Structure formats: C-alpha cells, structure tokens
Amino acid sequence: MKLPKVEITTDNKTIAVADGYALIDMCDDHDTSILFGCRDGACGACMVRVLDGAENLSPMQDDERDFLETMAAEPDERLACQCRVRGDVRLEVSE
Numbered sequence: 001m002k003l004p005k006v007e008i009t010t011d012n013k014t015i016a017v018a019d020g021y022a023l024i025d026m027c028d029d030h031d032t033s034i035l036f037g038c039r040d041g042a043c044g045a046c047m048v049r050v051l052d053g054a055e056n057l058s059p060m061q062d063d064e065r066d067f068l069e070t071m072a073a074e075p076d077e078r079l080a081c082q083c084r085v086r087g088d089v090r091l092e093v094s095e
C-alpha cells in the first residue's frame with residue numbers, strides 16, 4: 001500500500017506517514033520547522049501554507065475556520081495541529 005507523503009518545502013524534506021496520521025505527531029517524530037504552541041488550534045503558531053494536496057488533509061472544522069478568519073489567514077493556510085494526512089500534500093511554513 002502506498003503511504004501518503006508530506007513534503008515540507010521549507011525543510012526540503014518529504015516524510016511518508018500512515019493514512020490518517022496527525023500532522024502534529026509527524027512533526028514530533030521528525031525534526032521539522034513547523035512550530036507548535038497550544039497544540040489545540042488556539043494560538044496560530046503552527047500555521048502552514050498548503051501548496052498542493054489541500055484535499056488530502058482532514059476537512060477544516062468550524063473552530064479552525066473561525067480561528068483562521070480571526071487571524072486573517074489566506075485561504076490556503078491551515079493549522080498543522082488540526083490536520084490529519086489522507087494523501088500526498090506539500091506544505092511550507094507560513095511567514
């Protein structure tokens with residue numbers, strides 16, 4: 001079975017993960033430059049830009065959408081702590 005791959009362009013790294021794996025756990029397992037604070041969708045430290053494969057991340061829930069709106073995030077930004085990986089995705093750390 002083909003494992004989903006997460007490419008983090010900021011780190012020039014591609015990591016294969018189990019289907020449904022939480023992005024935050026992947027970042028804990030591997031050294032990446034995605035930072036985490038609250039780990040609960042409330043601080044914005046983990047914001048990433050999804051360059052490709054947005055449809056392969058778990059759908060955004062209302063709390064994440066509300067928070068990103070408050071932060072005036074771009075439409076391609078997500079909170080890494082709220083995402084599970086369902087397929088190939090390319091990310092960069094938001095500035």
Ligand code: FES
Pocket residue numbers: 035036037038039040041042043044045046047079080081082
């Ligand atoms: S770690 Fe705080 S919002 Fe993701």
